[in-house]
Amino acid sequence: MKKIIFLLALTFFINGCEKDDICTDETTPRLIIEFYDITNPSVLKNVTSLKVTGVGQTDALDTFSGVSKIELPLKLDSDTTQYSFVLNSSSSSLLNEDFLEFNYVRNTVYVSRACGYKTVFELDNPSGISLTDATTPDGLWMQNIVINTHSITTENETHVKVFF
Amino acid sequence: MKLMLKYFFNGCILLAFFGGFAQETKKDSAVAKTERYGIRLGVDLFKLTRSFYEKDYRGIEITGDYRLTRKYYLAAEIGNESKTVDDVQLNFTTKGSYIRVGFDYNAYENWLDMENQIYVGLRYGFSSFSQTLNSYSIYNPNPYFGQQDLITSGEKFTGLTAHWAEVVAGVKAEIFNNLYVGFSFRLNRMFSQKQPNNFENLYIPGFHRTYNGDFGVGFNYTVSYFIPLYKSAVKQKKKE
Numbered sequence: 001m002k003k004i005i006f007l008l009a010l011t012f013f014i015n016g017c018e019k020d021d022i023c024t025d026e027t028t029p030r031l032i033i034e035f036y037d038i039t040n041p042s043v044l045k046n047v048t049s050l051k052v053t054g055v056g057q058t059d060a061l062d063t064f065s066g067v068s069k070i071e072l073p074l075k076l077d078s079d080t081t082q083y084s085f086v087l088n089s090s091s092s093s094l095l096n097e098d099f100l101e102f103n104y105v106r107n108t109v110y111v112s113r114a115c116g117y118k119t120v121f122e123l124d125n126p127s128g129i130s131l132t133d134a135t136t137p138d139g140l141w142m143q144n145i146v147i148n149t150h151s152i153t154t155e156n157e158t159h160v161k162v163f164f
Numbered sequence: 165m166k167l168m169l170k171y172f173f174n175g176c177i178l179l180a181f182f183g184g185f186a187q188e189t190k191k192d193s194a195v196a197k198t199e200r201y202g203i204r205l206g207v208d209l210f211k212l213t214r215s216f217y218e219k220d221y222r223g224i225e226i227t228g229d230y231r232l233t234r235k236y237y238l239a240a241e242i243g244n245e246s247k248t249v250d251d252v253q254l255n256f257t258t259k260g261s262y263i264r265v266g267f268d269y270n271a272y273e274n275w276l277d278m279e280n281q282i283y284v285g286l287r288y289g290f291s292s293f294s295q296t297l298n299s300y301s302i303y304n305p306n307p308y309f310g311q312q313d314l315i316t317s318g319e320k321f322t323g324l325t326a327h328w329a330e331v332v333a334g335v336k337a338e339i340f341n342n343l344y345v346g347f348s349f350r351l352n353r354m355f356s357q358k359q360p361n362n363f364e365n366l367y368i369p370g371f372h373r374t375y376n377g378d379f380g381v382g383f384n385y386t387v388s389y390f391i392p393l394y395k396s397a398v399k400q401k402k403k404e
Binding site for chain 1: 253300302306307363364
């Protein structure tokens with residue numbers, strides 16, 4: 001009997017020390033873009049010195065090189081996020097700037113005690129993305145943009161394909 | 165947890181003291197032993213004192229048991245709790261009432277006419293409650309555009325329920341005539357619960373804090389009064 005009580009008491013103490021205060025679940029996703037070759041649309045194409053900056057931000061998100069997939073955070077306090085994409089940003093003669101504007105609806109979804117809530121996005125249909133050239137027109141380097149999936153709920157899938 | 169330990173040891177000391185005290189006053193008797201049967205009513209001091217020192221907690225629990233046979237007691241607790249939890253990402257208030265019904269099995273062989281208990285038991289628990297989401301944050305692992313402020317919500321989720329089972333282990337000691345103190349530990353296992361839409365039952369009155377999975381823990385520290393109803397002779401044990 002004493003053993004049983006002791007074991008029960010031990011179980012309580014172990015349970016009491018359980019930690020679930022660290023957020024390990026997937027929360028607010030970023031928008032995933034994959035780059036494809038326009039001449040061979042099923043083949044991924046790496047970007048070179050692609051400098052990505054959120055419009056209104058002073059610091060660039062990142063400069064991507066040798067990758068075909070990038071992740072973009074979307075604004076959580078607005079239904080529109082605009083990014084500048086400067087291809088070949090390291091070369092003053094080759095650089096080309098395009099703008100992409102993402103329009104979406106936001107939804108707040110409960111995750112867990114540790115994570116609280118996350119925001120998921122649904123790109124507008126049909127005008128989820130609009131492509132514009134730089135203020136000083138230098139031609140569009142993005143030749144075709146395809147929305148793969150309108151709902152952005154996880155980073156485990158490609159949401160937008162860009163062909164160049 | 166520290167508090168629970170403190171109460172646990174307090175209880176042990178109390179038991180050791182009064183156990184010894186009680187023994188001295190007992191008379192030896194060879195006549196057929198009779199035992200008292202009746203109802204015991206009490207209140208959980210742990211919840212009551214917590215209500216005073218913990219700003220975000222209000223709770224009361226009334227306990228009762230009725231002696232069915234020599235070893236078995238019909239046992240129940242009813243209570244009401246209100247608790248506000250302030251976590252990093254969430255702040256919410258849970259309010260509601262609960263009832264737990266079951267039995268206790270007294271595993272302690274009392275000397276003479278002592279009426280102490282070391283018991284194990286089972287309970288079925290039911291709680292009816294509401295949750296109010298006071299405020300929350302949106303978790304954003306990539307705050308390129310800056311971290312979001314705390315969002316004040318105030319959304320109330322009503323009509324929530326939960327069903328669970330409890331394994332109880334505890335002691336009760338008679339410290340004065342008919343007055344008992346005791347404590348018990350409880351391990352709870354959820355059967356089913358009605359979850360709010362786009363939120364979660366993170367605290368359930370009577371069940372307490374819920375963890376990932378369906379387990380909860382409980383503790384109470386009771387003072388109770390025994391109302392004797394009748395006496396019954398103890399059957400002699402068969403010789404083996």
